[in-house]
């Protein structure tokens with residue numbers, strides 16, 4: 350029988366305050382360059398009184414959202430849940446205990462390599478893992494780095510440099526960009542939406558209940574759905590600003606639009622029937638449709654949001670409705686084009702149209718959905734067909750060419 354290959358586990362620790370694209374690039378480079386099976390992302394536990402560091406559960410949820418959908422990246426709570434000071438020695442020993450046959454690879458930057466001999470029980474650490482070293486535009490002279498590496502290797506360290514663009518994302522600059530709402534590609538939109546909604550790093554909190562909201566959403570939704578929700582909040586807020594719609598309402602509706610999505614269908618049906626939310630048989634039979642109606646109810650009665658415009662936008666985000674408000678259109682569209690959406694026909698076109706015309710973009714998106722669903726021989730909800738007819742009648746869509754309408 351062929352011997353199974355040893356598992357090769359990468360470890361990337363850090364405060365992740367917040368996690369950014371530099372961290373993700375390091376993890377992905379290690380994953381492929383060292384043929385790792387997986388890379389664990391380990392946010393560390395920081396004493397609660399330390400200023401400038403976001404609460405650990407916030408940092409954890411952001412790490413989960415950032416890693417979502419990236420194969421091979423795996424958030425791990427080991428250091429987060431440990432009481433007292435976190436030492437790499439303890440983490441590596443614990444991981445070795447859990448994975449006795451695996452090879453461990455600790456991912457660091459050159460700056461950390463230069464400080465390695467200050468670590469707690471560093472001589473023992475050298476024997477526990479291989480170091481994968483990412484380049485940094487460090488202050489240390491290359492000759493000094495080479496000398497340190499040679500010294501450590503002489504003591505038995507296994508060190509392997511990684512070839513990649515130097516990762517020098519300044520967390521301070523990143524936090525400044527967040528606080529000033531400046532655009533930056535250094536942070537995942539879902540993480541950005543999380544920071545904004547929670548009021549982290551100098552951003553204004555969207556609502557005083559945001560901590561409870563995030564806790565509940567993270568508990569009730571899958572991580573994939575949670576990350577999607579943040580992506581929708583991000584796009585809804587941006588679209589609202591472009592189209593002069595209330596961006597706070599758009600952000601809240603985006604955050605909560607799928608709050609019922611992961612409930613079992615029978616629970617959605619119970620909510621809908623107990624509170625006489627709909628008698629439509631087609632809607633009651635489908636979680637894909639019913640979660641919007643049940644979600645609007647939960648938004649009001651579980652999350653405590655009473656704004657009728659937000660509730661209406663959530664209630665119609667699956668089928669649309671005749672006479673959709675501009676907030677309804679923003680939320681509908683954000684759901685269809687958020688950055689984490691897997692590609693579908695017309696996605697690029699709808700994304701280009703969205704900042705130009707809400708009515709046109711929603712119509713294009715709905716026509717695409719109808720073509721796709723009909724192509725599979727499935728029925729289209731009558732409310733969607735009515736919405737399409739209504740959108741076609743609007744002046745914003747009167748200039749559409751025949752060719753565009755048929756595309």
Ligand SMILES: [Fe+2]
Nearest residue numbers: 606607610666
């Ligand atoms: Fe939904």
Ligand SMILES: [Fe+2]
Nearest residue numbers: 577606607684
């Ligand atoms: Fe959604």
